[in-house]
Amino acid sequence: MIDTTRFGCTQLALAALALSGSAAFAETKATDCPVSEFTMALRYQQQSVEVRALQLQAYNIATLKLDAAVAAASDPSKLAIVTDVDETVIDNSALLARDLANCHTYDGWDTWLPWERDGTPTLIPGAKQFLEHADSLGVVIRYVSDRSDEQKAHTLETLQALGLPQVSAQSVLLLGPPKVERRAIVAADHQIVMLLGDTLHDFDARFRKTPVSEQRASVDTESGKWGVEWIVFPNAGYGTWSKEPLKAWDAKPVIEKW
Secondary structure: OOOOOOOOHHHHHHHHHHHHHHHHHHHHHHHHOHHHHHHHHHHHHHHOHHHHHHHHHHHHHHHHHHHHHHHHOOOHHHEEEEEOOEOOOEEOHHHHHHHHHOOOOHHHOOOHHHHHHHOOOEEOOOHHHHHHHHHHOOOEEEEEOOOOOOOHHHHHHHHHHOOOOOOOOOOEEOOOOOHHHHHHHHHOOOEEEEEEEOOHHHOOHHHOOOOHHHHHHHHHHOOOOEOOOEEEOOOOOOOHHHHOOOOOOOOOOOOOOO
């Protein structure tokens, strides 16, 4: 509140102008930078310890389930795991944060190709340990990602620089055929015992380019596979959910202080 006993008319007018100008600036900034709506979700993805705990939890579960599958197999070399790459094995949130800071809508993916070539992603917690464990058990690893096949050499260099096992031109299957077809290539020679990913079409074609309501129904239909054959990772940075409207309580707001 402005103390009118200390300000004359001119000062009050200037103060009012400053306040209205600040409000107008804030409104203009919000209008000019719609991507700012992603800030809290991206902060949660990149900075929250809860996401780190969920990632470690997912890999702990994956390790237990893989050990059980290997113990039951007569020949572990015939088993395979198929893992997504981005936001499952490696963390690309630095790119998204850079674009958000520049008010660039990052889910248009027009800055992704330079990131594939020159970016420096980090490992998702637990990823390297789990993949090295799978490798030590003799299980085949296939990396199935929608990164650019034309830039495959750069993705191979990135994964190799991070010290991940079984990285080769044959083991890394990039964008071309849909993921369901690339998984079928793996299944032709091996028994896929586990799928890992952060988006649902990493698991089944029913989740690809379908409404969120249909995806939700399919998730419920396959409830027995989550945490058993299908290991899903949190990704609050981007996804098909990002354009869905929020469901609000329709009661009149009541403000009460604790």
